[in-house]
Amino acid sequence: MHFISKELYFPPVESATVDGIVAIGGDLSPERLLLAYRSGIFPWFEDDEPIMWWSPPERMVLFFEDLKISKSMRNVLNQKKFTITFNVAFREVITNCKKIARKDQPGTWITDDMVEAYCNLNRMGIAKSVEVWQEGKLVGGLYGVDLGNIFCGESMFSHVSNASKVAFIYLAQYLEQKQYRLLDCQVYNDHLATLGCVEIEREDFITILQA
Structure with missing residues (x-):
């Protein structure tokens, strides 16, 4: 495990711990965050922890041809009871992600510093959001980092x-439609698996990322 400070670098992802920790420390500057994502690394830590940078041995991703839309979800989509927008309420989305209660989690890993860091990336056109509205109210959404060929969902x-x-x-x-290679979902969860996401080896993910 490597400890980093002001120098703008990350060690090779192959040097990660068994769990996938690549480095500890550094900052959440736009330059470091962009370098991290382009290297297959993302930050994940809690308020009382130092910044921890991860590249797990298995990566949860969606290849678009594998997207699963259940019959019930097709009915939901056909009912058109939601209005969907792209990247018009980024701060509201990340703030809701920060506040939402999650099963088996006592709190959130989205710290105040992370909110500001990703809002900075959004102003730079790098971090983007999807918003879901119902009767004029924001009722759902997601955000992530757009690398131009891969979208890293957060x-x-x-x-x-x-x-x-x-x-x-x-x-x-x-x-x-925009011919991206895949949607990166980082780590496994059952919800993503029902939508068609699968785990691939880290080296395969890095190969696709750098292609």
Whole structure:
């Protein structure tokens, strides 16, 4: 495990711990965050911890041809009860992701510093969001980092049933239309698996990222 300070670098992802920790320390400057994502690394830590940089041995991703839309979700989409926008309320989305209660998690890993760091990336056109509205209210969404060929999803939230799934499906279809290679979802969870996401080896992810 490597400790970093002001120098703008990351060690090779192959040097990560078994769990996937590449480095500890540094900052959340736009330059460091962009270098991290372009290297297959992302920050993940809590308020009382130093900044921890991860590149897990297995990466959860969506190849767009594998996107699964259940019959019930197709019905939801066809009902058109949601309005979907792209990158018009980034701060509201990340703030909701920060505040939403999550199963088996006592708090959030989205610290105040992370909110400001990703809002900076948004102003630079690098971090982007998907918003889901119902009757004029923001009821779901997601945000992530747009590398131009891969979108690195960070977090999503939902205040009403299916809102986050609608955001995910919209994003996947949008990225496929724009000929992105894949949607990076970082680590496994059951919710993502139902949408067609799969785990691939870190080296395979890095190969796609750098292609």
